[in-house]
Structure formats: C-alpha cells, structure tokens
Amino acid sequence: MSKKKNRNVGIIGIGMTEISSHKENQNQPEMINEAVRAALADAGITMKDIDCVVHGNMELFEMVHQPDMWHAIGTGALGKPSFRITTGGTTGMTLIAASDNLVASGMYDVIMAIGFNKLQEAGSTTGGITNMSDPLWYRHFQTGALTSTSANMTIEEFGEERARRAAMKHRIMMDKHACLNKRAHRRLGLEYNQAEDLMKKSPVLIGELRLIHMCSQSDGACVMIMASEEKAKKISKKPVWIRDHIGVHREETASNVYFPILSENSHRAAARKLFERNGITNPIEYFDVFEMYDPSAWWGIEWLRDFLLLEGDQAIKMVEDGEFDLDGKIPVNPSGGVTASNPISATAMLKPAEVALQIRGDAGDHQLKRKVRHGLASGFGGAMWTELMILEKDLNW
Amino acid sequence: MKRVAICAVAQHQIGSNIWDKRFQGMLMDVLEGVQEQTGFTFGGENGVKNVVTCSDDFFDARTISDNAVNDVVGAANYRGEQKMAQEGLNGIGYAMASILSGHDDVIYLAGHCKESYSVSRNQITNMAYDPFYCRCLGLDYLNAAGLQARAYMGKANITEEQLAKVVVRARQWAARNAYANEKTQLHPGDVMYSSVLCDPIRSLHAYPVSDGAVAMLLASEERAHEFTDNPIWITGFGNCLDSYFMGTRDLASNDTLNNAAGQAYKMAGLKQPRKSINLVEVMDCYAYQQPMWLEGLGLCDEGSGGSFIDEHGPARYNVNLSGGMLAGRPLMIGGLYGVAEAVLQLKGQADEHQASDVNCAVIQSTTGGAGQHQAVVVLER
Numbered sequence: 001m002s003k004k005k006n007r008n009v010g011i012i013g014i015g016m017t018e019i020s021s022h023k024e025n026q027n028q029p030e031m032i033n034e035a036v037r038a039a040l041a042d043a044g045i046t047m048k049d050i051d052c053v054v055h056g057n058m059e060l061f062e063m064v065h066q067p068d069m070w071h072a073i074g075t076g077a078l079g080k081p082s083f084r085i086t087t088g089g090t091t092g093m094t095l096i097a098a099s100d101n102l103v104a105s106g107m108y109d110v111i112m113a114i115g116f117n118k119l120q121e122a123g124s125t126t127g128g129i130t131n132m133s134d135p136l137w138y139r140h141f142q143t144g145a146l147t148s149t150s151a152n153m154t155i156e157e158f159g160e161e162r163a164r165r166a167a168m169k170h171r172i173m174m175d176k177h178a179c180l181n182k183r184a185h186r187r188l189g190l191e192y193n194q195a196e197d198l199m200k201k202s203p204v205l206i207g208e209l210r211l212i213h214m215c216s217q218s219d220g221a222c223v224m225i226m227a228s229e230e231k232a233k234k235i236s237k238k239p240v241w242i243r244d245h246i247g248v249h250r251e252e253t254a255s256n257v258y259f260p261i262l263s264e265n266s267h268r269a270a271a272r273k274l275f276e277r278n279g280i281t282n283p284i285e286y287f288d289v290f291e292m293y294d295p296s297a298w299w300g301i302e303w304l305r306d307f308l309l310l311e312g313d314q315a316i317k318m319v320e321d322g323e324f325d326l327d328g329k330i331p332v333n334p335s336g337g338v339t340a341s342n343p344i345s346a347t348a349m350l351k352p353a354e355v356a357l358q359i360r361g362d363a364g365d366h367q368l369k370r371k372v373r374h375g376l377a378s379g380f381g382g383a384m385w386t387e388l389m390i391l392e393k394d395l396n397w
Numbered sequence: 398m399k400r401v402a403i404c405a406v407a408q409h410q411i412g413s414n415i416w417d418k419r420f421q422g423m424l425m426d427v428l429e430g431v432q433e434q435t436g437f438t439f440g441g442e443n444g445v446k447n448v449v450t451c452s453d454d455f456f457d458a459r460t461i462s463d464n465a466v467n468d469v470v471g472a473a474n475y476r477g478e479q480k481m482a483q484e485g486l487n488g489i490g491y492a493m494a495s496i497l498s499g500h501d502d503v504i505y506l507a508g509h510c511k512e513s514y515s516v517s518r519n520q521i522t523n524m525a526y527d528p529f530y531c532r533c534l535g536l537d538y539l540n541a542a543g544l545q546a547r548a549y550m551g552k553a554n555i556t557e558e559q560l561a562k563v564v565v566r567a568r569q570w571a572a573r574n575a576y577a578n579e580k581t582q583l584h585p586g587d588v589m590y591s592s593v594l595c596d597p598i599r600s601l602h603a604y605p606v607s608d609g610a611v612a613m614l615l616a617s618e619e620r621a622h623e624f625t626d627n628p629i630w631i632t633g634f635g636n637c638l639d640s641y642f643m644g645t646r647d648l649a650s651n652d653t654l655n656n657a658a659g660q661a662y663k664m665a666g667l668k669q670p671r672k673s674i675n676l677v678e679v680m681d682c683y684a685y686q687q688p689m690w691l692e693g694l695g696l697c698d699e700g701s702g703g704s705f706i707d708e709h710g711p712a713r714y715n716v717n718l719s720g721g722m723l724a725g726r727p728l729m730i731g732g733l734y735g736v737a738e739a740v741l742q743l744k745g746q747a748d749e750h751q752a753s754d755v756n757c758a759v760i761q762s763t764t765g766g767a768g769q770h771q772a773v774v775v776l777e778r
Binding site for chain 1: 398447453454455458459460461463464465467468472473474475476477478479480481482483487490491493494495496497498499500521522524525526527528529634635636637638639640641642653656657660664764765766769770
C-alpha cells in the first residue's frame with residue numbers, strides 16, 4: 001500500500017461503448033446507459049451495489065447545462081450520492097483519481113465513474129476548444145487543439161527528415177494497434193510503406209500538423225467501477241489496483257504574464273514526482289504497458305520522452321526501433337490511442353480502462369503477449385496539464 | 398473516522414454587477430485573504446499540492462472554465478487541480494474525501510460565479526433540460542421552482558404573509574453582514590404585492606442576480622494547527638440525486654434532502670439533530686424554499702414549515718444570519734458562501750451578525766431544477 005493512502009482501491013468493472021463518429025441511434029443518457037450496463041455486467045453486480053456515482057464531460061460541447069441532472073435517467077444515480085467533476089481533456093482520468101480518493105477516504109465503498117462526450121452533437125470540437133481561451137487576450141490566437149508547435153520543436157531538434165518519419169511511424173503503429181481493437185473509432189488499415197506518401201499528401205491542418213497526425217472527434221462513453229480492497233476482493237476475481245495518481249498543471253498561455261517561464265513540462269514533472277515517490281527508478285524496465293493520451297502523432301513522440309524520463313533522441317530512437325510496438329520493450333497504446341478514438345471526456349478514462357483490461361488479460365485481439373503486471377496511464381488537458389496513474393496486478397508494492 | 402478542518406475562509410463582497418473586476422481578480426483577492434490568515438503556500442514539501450475549484454462553463458461562457466483560473470488558484474505552478482462542476486458545497490465533500498483518503502493533507506478550495514456575465518440566468522438553466530422534450534417547453538430552474546412552490550405551499554399551508562416574513566427577515570440580517578449583496582429593507586407589504594415573476598413566486602421572493610468568489614483552506618487533523626488556532630471541523634457530508642422528469646417526482650417531497658441530511662447526520666453522529674444543531678445556512682433561492690429545506694433537514698415536522706415560520710423557528714435555529722440566497726449569492730457557489738458564513742459564526746468572527754453560543758452548524762445547497770440534487774454539510778467547533 002502507498003504509505004499515505006487510508007485504504008487500497010481496486011478497479012472491479014469496466015464498460016465502454018463502441019467509439020464512433022456518429023451515434024444517431026442513441027441520445028446521451030442512452031449512450032451512457034449502454035456503458036453503465038456493460039460495466040455492471042463486467043463486475044457482476046447491480047446498481048444496488050453502487051454507493052456513489054461520479055460523472056464528467058465538457059458541457060459546452062453538447063450544450064447541456066449540468067448534464068448529470070438529465071442523465072440521471074441513464075446513469076442509475078437516482079437516489080444515490082453523486083458528484084460531477086471535470087477537468088477538460090483529463091476529465092476521464094480525473095474521475096478515476098477522484099473515485100480513488102472517494103473510496104480510499106472511507107466515505108464510499110463502491111463507486112461508478114462515468115466519462116462521455118458526444119462530439120457529433122457539438123458540431124465543431126475545434127470551435128468548442130477555442131472557446132476555452134480568454135476572450136480578451138488569447139481567443140483570437142487559438143486554434144483549438146490544432147497546433148504545429150510540437151512539430152516545429154521536434155523538427156528543430158532532430159531535423160525535418162527524421163522528425164517527420166518518426167511522427168508518421170508512431171501514427172501508423174497506432175493505427176495497426178487500433179485495427180486490432182474492435183471498439184476503436186478510426187481503423188484505417190495503414191501500412192508502413194505508405195509513410196512517405198502520407199507525409200506529403202495528407203491535408204495540412206496547420207504548419208507541420210497534417211490531418212493524418214491528428215486525433216478524431218468521436219462519440220462514446222466509458223464507465224469504470226472502483227471498490228475498497230475488502231469489497232473488491234469479494235466482488236471481483238481479477239481486481240486491478242490503483243497504486244497512485246498525480247495531477248500537475250502548468251498554464252502555458254498565461255505563464256509569461258504571471259510566472260517566470262517554467263522549464264519542465266507538466267508530463268515530465270508528473271512522471272518524475274510520481275515515480276520518485278513510488279520508488280520507480282527505471283520506468284521502461286518497470287512498466288509492462290503504457291496507455292498515453294496522444295492527441296496527435298507529434299505530441300505522441302514528444303511526450304514519450306517526457307513520461308518515460310528519456311533524454312535527447314532516446315525516445316525517437318525507440319520509435320524508430322519499434323520498441324513501443326506490441327512486442328517492443330514497453331508497448332504503448334495497444335488500444336490504438338487517441339489518434340484512433342477520442343470521445344474527449346471518456347478518452348482519458350479509456351487509458352486506465354485499457355491498462356486494467358491488459359493487466360486482467362481481457363483486452364481481446366490486442367492483448368499483449370507478455371505478462372502485464374505494472375501499467376501506466378496518462379491524461380492530458382487544458383492549456384497544459386497532466387493526470388498520471390499507476391495500476392498494478394498485485395497488492396505487493 | 399479522522400476529522401478534516403476548515404482553517405480559514407475568505408469571501409468576496411457580493412454584488413449584482415461587479416463590472417470593474419474579472420473573476421480572476423476576485424479569485425486573487427480571496428486567495429490573498431486566505432494566505433494572509435494562514436500563511437499557507439503552494440511551494441515546498443508542505444505546500445498545497447492539490448486545489449479544488451468550483452465554477453461553471455455556462456456562467457463563465459468558457460469550455461473548461463477552470464482553465465481560466467489556474468494561475469489565481471495557485472495550480473499553474475506544477476500543482477493538481479480538479480473542478481467541482483456541481484454546486485460548490487459538493488466541493489467541500491470532495492476536498493474532505495481527498496484529505497481522508499491520505500492523498501492530501503491540505504487542500505485549497507476556491508469558487509467563483511458571475512451571474513451578471515449572462516444576459517439571462519434562466520436562459521442558462523433552460524439548457525439543463527433535455528433538448529427533446531423539456532427544453533422546448535421553456536422549462537428552466539425558475540419555472541421548475543414555480544411548480545414546486547405551488548405544490549409545497551399547498552402541502553404545508555404556506556401563506557403570502559409567511560413568505561413575506563422570510564424575505565423581510567433575510568434583508569434585516571443582510572444589513573448586518575458586510576459581504577451581503579441586497580440590503581434594502583422591506584415591509585411585508587412590499588413583498589406581498591411585488592410583481593409576479595413565475596406564479597406563485599413573486600419578484601421579491603427570488604434571489605437577486607449576484608457575482609462573487611469564496612475560498613478556504615482545508616487541512617487534516619494533524620496539520621490544521623499549522624494554519625489556525627481555531628479550526629472548524631467538517632464532521633458530516635451527504636448528497637443525493639433525485640429523478641429528472643418532474644412528472645415522475647412528488648415536487649412537495651423532501652425525500653432527496655432527507656437522504657442527504659441523513660448521510661451527513663450519521664457521519665457526524667448527530668442522533669438528535671434538532672437538539673444539536675444551532676446554526677443553519679439553507680440555499681433559499683426562492684422564499685418558499687427556506688421552510689421547505691428546513692423541513693427536509695428535519696428541523697421541523699413534514700408539512701409544518703408554515704407554522705415553523707410563525708413560531709420563530711428560523712430565529713431559534715439561527716437560520717441564514719448572513720441573509721442567505723435571498724439577500725443575493727451566486728447560484729453555483731451559494732453553498733460555499735453558506736460554509737464561509739458558518740465558519741465565521743463558529744469561530745466567533747461574524748462581527749455584527751454574530752450569534753451567541755453556536756457550536757454545530759448545518760449547511761444545505763441544491764443543484765438542478767426544483768431541488769433535484771441536494772447536498773448537506775455539518776460543521777462543528
């Protein structure tokens with residue numbers, strides 16, 4: 001047990017809808033209900049066993065104020081304690097971190113967390129995200145999550161040729177993983193020999209960021225059920241334990257105004273602090289799988305270096321050598337990642353959900369061949385913030 | 398169970414249109430207020446590592462409204478932050494859990510809402526209704542309250558005179574509270590003959606449009622003494638969600654609040670709440686809600702809210718000595734202002750509206766149409 005935690009918390013149920021661009025046959029509570037039923041069935045329990053429901057999305061995307069009120073008809077939260085906690089892109093992960101806190105506190109024994117977005121109802125996700133910025137100072141500059149900054153920095157450091165090839169290799173690898181995941185949204189069937197062509201012909205979104213690099217906008221819901229150690233052991237044959245989690249913010253847009261420029265990004269700061277307090281000195285050796293929130297292939301190759309505490313061109317080299325592939329040194333995003341599936345407020349929950357399924361051995365066609373005991377999952381949100389979580393098969397740390 | 402302390406609170410002066418300050422500026426003021434009282438920082442091993450914020454995307458007209466406040470709640474410097482997107486009182490419950498879990502030993506909590514930003518708060522709460530069946534009917538939190546007011550007033554025999562008493566009393570207490578918004582004094586006749594807003598709710602039965610910000614520092618039992626000599630303990634919390642379609646609800650029923658209060662009283666070990674509680678802050682957005690929520694909290698019998706007013710029940714229990722919502726508080730953080738008020742009362746720092754001999758306070762807040770979601774906190778000295 002983590003030395004500070006009041007009691008251990010295990011994941012005992014996982015449910016998710018198929019992720020797709022349009023779910024015209026379901027409204028929001030119906031879509032959520034599908035994932036709720038799947039999670040309850042996975043745990044082998046009913047709503048009677050749930051003590052509290054935690055709900056989250058980005059409400060301006062679907063234009064429903066306090067949506068947990070309407071969604072009560074699909075979430076099953078009627079007559080129960082309930083919270084609504086949101087943090088933008090990290091919402092899904094925050095809901096699991098919050099559930100960990102709520103169960104560990106002793107206030108609730110079994111909690112259901114619900115993350116969803118129905119972005120088709122939003123129309124333009126980029127417009128919605130741009131609406132995040134300060135109306136006076138930044139809104140005119142922002143282009144939603146579309147940015148070439150990461151690409152420009154990577155190109156400056158490693159040269160055009162190497163950087164562009166690495167980003168495309170990561171993207172095609174993600175698609176190969178997604179093709180094995182029947183719930184993934186975009187399964188394009190890309191081959192590595194298409195890289196040259198895609199690098200030149202995929203439509204440019206902004207600067208070096210092309211359509212092929214960027215995540216989709218998706219509809220979908222993910223639901224997870226967490227329980228105290230005592231209940232988890234009773235209810236589940238294969239509970240997956242939440243060892244620790246950390247949230248780290250670094251405001252990019254306003255940092256020049258209010259704070260000195262901070263050198264370390266929030267991902268590296270989160271990884272450094274989380275690994276240090278858990279005595280993990282070599283994350284690549286320690287973890288058997290890493291589900292990373294990679295909104296674009298450029299961010300993917302940049303952030304692998306930060307999360308895994310690598311230096312110089314170590315991460316790029318690992319991409320080139322296939323070390324993040326399903327049979328590589330540390331498999332990354334066996335689910336296909338965010339470039340394949342992005343129902344935003346469920347996206348960051350799909351990360352710990354996939355890690356937990358891998359640890360249980362229930363991931364299906366994209367199940368890793370190796371034994372999975374230690375997993376890492378990340379979420380990304382806001383202008384720049386990180387949620388990072390360690391999941392374990394055994395209660396032995 | 399271990400206890401969690403509220404070490405200090407800071408309230409921003411509430412106004413109906415604070416046009417000369419952005420919400421960031423208001424949050425900066427309350428942050429500095431809490432830091433001055435406690436000396437807490439965000440740095441080092443013992444600094445605050447996680448922050449809970451309360452705000453609303455619709456009222457702020459921003460996706461991810463907490464993104465805009467990261468700097469002024471201290472999170473932008475490598476700290477964690479999570480936004481309670483329900484009424485702020487639920488943020489107290491969540492911050493309490495974060496400390497009890499062992500993940501944190503100090504949490505900074507801050508909420509803001511500027512209702513004056515929006516053209517119409519009813520337009521915003523209309524968006525809480527599903528886009529297919531209810532939104533197009535024009536349902537919003539005001540006319541949902543109108544339906545509930547009619548049902549409850551019938552059940553509890555509430556009269557216009559009693560509602561006028563509630564509003565007149567709220568303004569009297571507000572006049573003594575430095576942070577309150579609407580302090581104009583009223584005669585019962587002013588209330589009883591004010592224009593009808595949404596039958597049977599009259600314009601003076603409704604809380605005024607309000608802007609505000611409030612912040613506080615919470616700490617574990619082990620660390621509270623570092624920040625205050627006079628900690629106030631959160632001993633109980635509960636919340637509960639009712640069904641959505643109003644046609645499936647008994648609008649005059651307090652089942653959901655009974656449930657939330659029951660959880661909070663059980664956690665606090667209050668076996669006889671009527672005997673233990675001596676300070677109450679209820680979220681009375683509309684005058685009928687004050688007696689209704691007092692029934693729901695178990696401070697008077699079901700259906701007796703009207704006679705409770707005539708028998709000076711609200712004075713006996715020190716109900717809303719701040720003036721409450723009826724004197725103006727922003728919708729999303731009304732409960733947090735209630736906590737701030739109760740903390741000052743329990744610390745003996747409520748100045749001109751200080752009650753005597755108070756040691757156990759209950760604070761209630763609600764989210765959603767006609768009290769669909771209810772939250773209750775118990776604080777003790």
